[in-house]
Amino acid sequence: MxxxxxxxxxxxxxxxxxxxxxxxxxxxxxxxxxxxxxxxxxxxxxxxxxxxxxxxxxxxxxxxxxxxxxxxxxxxxxxxxxxxxxxxxxxxxxxxxxxxTELAYALEEVIVRPYQLTGYLEIDIKNLPINNAYQYSISGLSVAYEGGNKNPSAVTKVLGAILNPADLLRNLFGKKPAQMRKLRQMKEDEEIRNLLASKFDREILTEFLQLEKIDIQDILNNCNYSKSFIVTANDLQILDAISTCYEEYKVLNRK
Missing domain, CATH: 2.60.40.1120 (Carboxypeptidase-like, regulatory domain)
Known part of the structure; x- marks a missing residue:
């Protein structure tokens, strides 16, 4: 036995x-x-x-x-x-x-509207669009890219948002702690970084973080990133921006 x-x-x-x-x-x-x-x-x-x-x-x-x-x-x-x-x-x-399965894509009509320049520098400068964005860097990469506002008012906006119980950042970050913890893992995986650097569709980000694309836009808007950055940045840049915003949220939320 x-x-x-x-x-x-x-x-x-x-x-x-x-x-x-x-x-x-x-x-x-x-x-x-x-x-x-x-x-x-x-x-x-x-x-x-x-x-x-x-x-x-x-x-x-x-x-x-x-x-x-x-x-x-x-x-x-x-x-x-x-x-x-x-x-x-x-x-x-x-x-x-x-x-x-292959998809069929239909190209949307694009209308290009050139700037109406007069030839007078003082007038034309006033008519040109203003870009309030600043340079933003990714750790490990030598090239910087356009990101959110890095002046003190940006921190004030984030702090003011966190103190609001109904704020979007609290709703998104606070209710998805497991998904938000994946941010650091994604940043540390070289294959994931290389993959995201070549993508602009936010699909992998939405799957990993269990967020909608509109949620990603809202997060970056509330963290004071410019519209041009949100639209043109690749998925790696968006990941880095969300991660930075989340780290600031955690620090300020503890305080």
Missing amino acids: GRFLAFFLVFVTISGFAQDDIENTSISAIVVNAQTDVRMESVHVVNLNQVSGTITNERGEFSITAAVNDTLYLSFLGFKPQKIRVTNDMFKFEDTKIAL
Whole structure:
């Protein structure tokens, strides 16, 4: 009886380790075009649960750390983003195929309105739009970009907002502590940073942080970032701006 019990305990322990290995290892799969079955290169793949990312190689293959029930988010320009729930079968079979469906985009009409210049410097200067934005830097990058107002009034606005119980920042930041904690993880992951630096659609940010695009705009507006920055910045710059705003919110909120 004692030998049987010892054998049983060893078996359970080994099984437990094996299960942990299945749940905490990398999986491999292939991404293809749903219409043509052609393998797709440079598809962005992120694990929304573990805050990690990668891209497919020239054969459409990718490998990423994941656990059972994690959610993978795949995106590629011109294709519908796809969410995939990780299953045990994905660890057992390396030839799993994930198909992305192509989208049809219609270009909107763009009207260009040139400045009406008179040739008189004093008059033309008054008619030109004023850019109140300041240069903003990302840690680890040598190039600065246009960001929010860095003068003392910006801090005053944030402080005044936090003291208001109904303020949007409190509603968004205070109700999503888990998602906000992902901000630092996203900034520290080199693959995620590289991925976000090439994107402008805010899709991955909304998935990671569980926010709507309008929420991101409202956060940056309340943190005194200019409209031009909110519209033109890439996703990495937006991530850095939200992270800075959140850190200031936490400091001021404690006070």
